[in-house]
Amino acid sequence: MATFEELRKEQMLFDALLNVAGVQFPAHKLVLCSCSTYFKALFTNWSSPDRQDFDISDVSADIMEIILDYCYTQVVHITPENIQALFIAADFLGVSGITQACCQVMKEQLSPSNCIAVWGLTNQYHYPELKKQVFSYILKHFEDVVSSSEEFLHLSREDLCSIIDEDQLNVKEESTVFEAVLRWVSHAPQERITHLANLLTKVRLALVPLDYFFQQVQGNNLLQNNRECMVVVIRIISVMLDARVRESNVSLSSRLARPRLPQALLLSIGGWSGANPVNNIEVYDNHANRWVAVANNDRTPRAYHGTVFLNGCVYLIGGFDGVVRFNTTHKYDLANHTWQEVAPMHSPRCYVSVALLDGLIYAMGGHNGDVRLETVERYSPETNQWTMISPMNEQRSDANSTAYDGKIYICGGFNGEQVLDTAECYNPLTDQWTMISNMTNRRSGVSVIAYANEIYAVGGFSGMARLNTMEAYNPRTNTWRPLPDLLYGRSNFSIGVVDERLYVVGGFNGSTTINRVECFDVKTGVWSEVQNMEISRSALSCSVAYDLPNMADYAAPRPALPDDDPTVE
Template structure:
């Protein structure tokens, strides 16, 4: 194409002139026909063959220049400054390459301040993939969008309903939706106040508190003036009562006023020791619904315990472990979209009781037990190359330790040397390629749970050589010190641990007598541990990880059953 472009620039062999206002572009008809069905129709069907000058309306000279240069060079000169105008023009002239470039740029720069505009723009010009992504972005970042976006008050009532009625709407507290509705109405109060009952019916009021409904909702002047809202509040209070008296009933999923929203993240617990043997079970915890969901597993996967599990690039990797006969160096990848398994490159070392974490797109596997010795060796996996690379060994041999990553470093704490339980901890810096011993924990802990939370490293539970622990402590990397934090409700070792919805969850484990079914969580805002929904089957040594960004998120969540004809909120007394 460079030859054609040279001829265009020299105005040689050109057989058409495109005029846009006072700008004139000398072109070759055949080149533009190759780029755009619009120009093909213009030159062959909408004009005579001898016509040479074509005036193009509804486009600026700068954008026409981009289209013509793309026709000759295949380079879309799309920038953030011209992307909207380029997008509209690309649709007008049916230039697919520029449309794709615009969509890529718009998706790359999705933000709370522009996602609504992109959703509306791409919906008008029918680019469904980007429209869906912009809409999902709006749902996922709703709290920030509602508070900072200048586009939010410009939504139509139908568009606002489409957003707030969606189960994917990501709000930690349902009262956020009510506050957003009031803000939207206040932007044009006189013409919008009539929509209060329609909008309020899409708030899951039964998921709020009695105090909030009584003090904030019922006393609002818009609600007070609406008979429909009075009825809606009565139904909400009835649904709230049912929700609190029937916590373990799934009937709440039939009720629009009490149906939990979907969380954008899900906790997975994989494998472990259950019923006296390793298990291949995969269960997902839906934190918004407080439900555990069984996940189907396609293909062959060996039951195992004392393994590691991490989430990376839309898949879960199962690292090492033990099947009651063999200890593994193998690594398996579970595709969360297809529920299928693939074996990837095995580790250099056999590792049971291994510690694993993800940092900067790499999987780190450290320590463990190979059947003969406790290990100090460590290695790193890159999915791009499907290769494990040895990194320097730790200062201590550690099996049954636990690790996490924070601020570009890997931290590993506690464990067992084969003869003693450890209180020591160390961190690995990939920039210096070195391990550094840090301050020791206040307790010896093997079978410990370690997780990054609130800018600290939390070490929870474990076994000190004599008893299982319920104590917990937190490491401050700025001061190299540990401090005690509130203890768990139940002592346990060899459990799963993860952070979801700004809370630390501990799953299953062993209490010194039996495997455990109990699950509890720590809320940093209240500094309290509380019980949540127990596992369906008691399990120790599961490995937990948090998954997100899944296109099939609903498959890993409790089913949200839509309102049935025989369960009609509007007919409730």
Template structure:
């Protein structure tokens, strides 16, 4: 609080030079009109246009004395104590009185305190006051945590049919399967069956029923009396089955499906494949894999320097491309992509040039390890702190490594394999930030350079690579608790110099080189099924690329497959009759 503010507040407390009295619930507050006018357009209008200059007493209805006291104290001190108990009343009252400072403090507090249990309450609260930013944040939180909200929140059961429809029709609703949405609707209807059964066909028309298993749809019709007794619901389910048949017989991709009942939602995260070599030439091309539409999308990126054998990571809403080469020189440079604005900028360079570099993120730092500087393979390592835009050297590894793979797990960095300039390596080591020390761990079962390494389901996976003779399709997993490696199912195709990432509880391998050609092929591994399966190919074949998963974006649609707008004729054709 400034000196002048302190003086004004002392005068208020001592009731000196006050020229107005605010009366609330028989409680009177002596104030200075000019101070309240300074923080609120409501009071400026009240004191000027709504009263005569000599009027000193102002009675304000429908507000508690406790909250009025907080608002007046904020006008003098610019401070307000916000708690769970007072935030709702304080927010609504501050909105009524147009006290912008308190609205901002309450909004920040509410955003930090959002949970699956209270987000609906916050969302509904913003219906009574105009604050679109807070409304959008609460709604987005609800969409991102829908499964937990629908299964645990009492407020969910009290939603109106209109509000529930607004939630479930959103493309931004994050669910692993449409069955979650379907079952949430049934839970809502069952809360008051007779009163709500009339809404079920309208709500189910907003579910992507054609993306659910057909046997589940048939079972739902048979086992649920509300659905079974509704001619509209039966028509909906028949249309869903027809949509499924059309998509299969016509070989339609989800990305272009215009059926309302098969319209894919936006993904919670997208997988980016960045740079690499296509036709032996480094590229700046970026493709995004949309898991919900099950397809790849080209992303325009003219500002990125073409590079290969680089590292890519996602941190705090931005993608960083680290090191690499353009076939002429090895880079120490680092470029950052702001995913919100689609703009690139160069940030501080590393201490060393590094292509074939290993890059990962741990505790808000970007780590870059090993690589090739154009003369030798390196054992040095460094880390970048975005806040101060600075790279700092850390302890060197025990071995020189280029073309190794790295990941983070349980607060440590693991780096595996690579090439030291003389031999291909099976050795691996881990880094502990607290001690700034590298420790050798049990070697892998195979020598692997240009290997994909990623943390998945509590293990460190080492996949594919080059052993000095052949490209590999084998995979192995490291258990840090036992310091042991075990064989895992092999990939369908052998590959080295590919991208690797974990998304949607699956391990993805992207592109690469198979000893004969560059690949567009993509595979994924599900540890529960212990099975590799094909994923749609990228649009461009490439190797020496790098992949990362990005999430939490407010503009996910700009990195996902286009969701075609449904024409009136298409909706009419598929509506419930």
């Protein structure tokens, strides 16, 4: 190719002259045939061998120059200004190297403001992988797309229906979808008002709060003046008042009340149930308020372990099966449903605390079968190695930890003699642990998590009783403050934040393992009960998994809905 480029610069041995929008481009047929299916067919099948002049339509001279440069150099210069025209011309000429490069750039530069336009291209040109990725992007960023994309208002009815009908549509409130539909209709009301009733059947309006429904939906003038829309509204009211929707699986098979798939799931793994450790995995779908049992090929029961979610995998670290204290690390790939054992830790760690910071996994303290540990080690998935780092200031087992603002915080625990109220933080830049202010309560079997820009220490065992108290640490002021009490005292439970709400799961209440689950909304300061796990267990570990390509595999089953769904008749 370097030789051909040299001949091109010296204007030698040309055997084709391309006439493009009034500009002539001399070229070599062999070079163009090697890059373009169009030119190969033109030169070998659609013209005589001695023909040299060719008129090329539907391509601008500027774009043809870029394409010819690519044919000779295998380098293409893509800019925001030329990418669409270049993609269309390269598709027309069959220059797959350029179309692939354009697809890659479009994927990398997707934004709420341009994704609808890119999706429109994929509706005209057959690039299924790009089309799938762009559609997934629209679903995931729907709220931002609606607020920032002018192209949203120009979607066809069919395209809008395909978006809002998806279980994977990511919205915090179904009212967002309803208001997006109204905005789309209002952009061209005379043409689009006839589509409104059909669009309403794609919105899960039976899930909106009652006051919103009666004020904003039933009271909307566009709907009130449309008989077909009011028929849908009456049907929605019937579904909302149907107790079965709240108490059974009816909501999952009813389009009007069917919750969207969650964007994040709470995975509960292992633990101690009754008198024995278990290997059960249950997943909480907060949109459906259901726990789903997951088949587990890892047959080893374990409790007092740690879990971390990273790059689509859950890492299961240390723990105890009733006999053996583990130093093992297992990785569960959620996309492929497969377990893999990776590098072991340097020490067995039961009652271990784990945290994730900057793509590295930290395992802190615990019990090795002989003593409580102050040692800490760090795992790199890239090198598959655990490395010892600076030890903590105190021995801690049954503590808990979290990462926040570039540091790791660990609180409470048991040092072999007493339950601790102390806490400390680790700075990876200096490899140093620093004591911070003590908690107001001694807490072993505590849960710790970063939430609402603070470090929350929740529940635990004081040495006397299981606690239902909660306190928050402010790293800026180095102070703790009390927060509303849990509904139930518990220790050795697990914790996670999903959709800005804090969930506490299972634990031990002083007499038995429990399956109770409750959640805290920092905006209201209120704890509320949610669906219990299927089995009671303490010493379990929870991780929040997100951005899974197969989220439906783990969420509450949503059966396929027929086109003649009775909820929309």
